[in-house]
Amino acid sequence: MTTPDRQAARERRRGGAGKRRTAREMALQMLYQRDVGASDLAQIFHAFDLGEHLATGGDPARQRRRLEEAFGFARKLVHGAAEHQEEIDELIARQADNWRLERMPIVDRNVLRLAVYELLYTEDTPELVVVDEAIELAKKYGTDQSGGFVNGLLDGLLKAGLTRRRPVEAER
Numbered sequence: 001m002t003t004p005d006r007q008a009a010r011e012r013r014r015g016g017a018g019k020r021r022t023a024r025e026m027a028l029q030m031l032y033q034r035d036v037g038a039s040d041l042a043q044i045f046h047a048f049d050l051g052e053h054l055a056t057g058g059d060p061a062r063q064r065r066r067l068e069e070a071f072g073f074a075r076k077l078v079h080g081a082a083e084h085q086e087e088i089d090e091l092i093a094r095q096a097d098n099w100r101l102e103r104m105p106i107v108d109r110n111v112l113r114l115a116v117y118e119l120l121y122t123e124d125t126p127e128l129v130v131v132d133e134a135i136e137l138a139k140k141y142g143t144d145q146s147g148g149f150v151n152g153l154l155d156g157l158l159k160a161g162l163t164r165r166r167p168v169e170a171e172r
Contacts, residue, residue: 019070020125024114024133026074028141031081031110041082045075081117088116095156107142111150116157127158 030044050067081088092112093101101109115134119127131154138146 019066020073021133021136022067023070023073023077024137026071027077027081027114028107028110028137030074030078031113032106034078034082035106035110041078044078077114077117080121081113084117084121085113088113088120091116091157091162092153095153095160095162105143105146108138108146108149111138111142111146112153115150115154119154119157131155131158 026048030041030048033039033044034041048071050064050071089101092109093099096104104112111134114137115130118125118130122130125133131151134154135147135151138150142150
């Protein structure tokens with residue numbers, strides 16, 4: 001298994017993904033770091049290296065602006081997932097038959113937290129896009145079974161009606 005940091009850096013050098021996907025990858029890296037290192041969000045945001053996400057070639061100033069925009073969205077996702085983690089974790093645990101949250105692979109757990117936050121608290125991305133992006137993150141950074149696991153769990157939450165959108169939060 002490749003850590004989210006290394007995999008994302010490799011992907012940036014090969015060419016870029018869309019801003020939202022880049023932001024979700026950044027958010028996953030930060031949530032992973034928070035989960036593993038119990039670091040505080042301010043420290044994680046301060047230490048986050050956008051340079052690792054620069055693609056080779058192209059206009060560096062344009063790439064930097066694009067990454068700063070993606071980083072802003074990533075921060076919003078991380079803040080939201082952290083702020084609502086207790087509620088999010090309860091939903092995941094309720095849906096995850098025979099899986100305790102702390103026993104899930106770290107990548108899977110944080111991909112799910114990110115996706116459930118988006119499903120509950122953002123309105124600008126359709127549910128199916130959120131699910132598809134989560135599956136892709138899980139496949140890219142998780143184990144061979146991660147994509148199917150994330151797909152099954154999120155599908156179950158959607159079918160059970162547990163991801164009805166909450167009132168949108170004010171921008172941070």
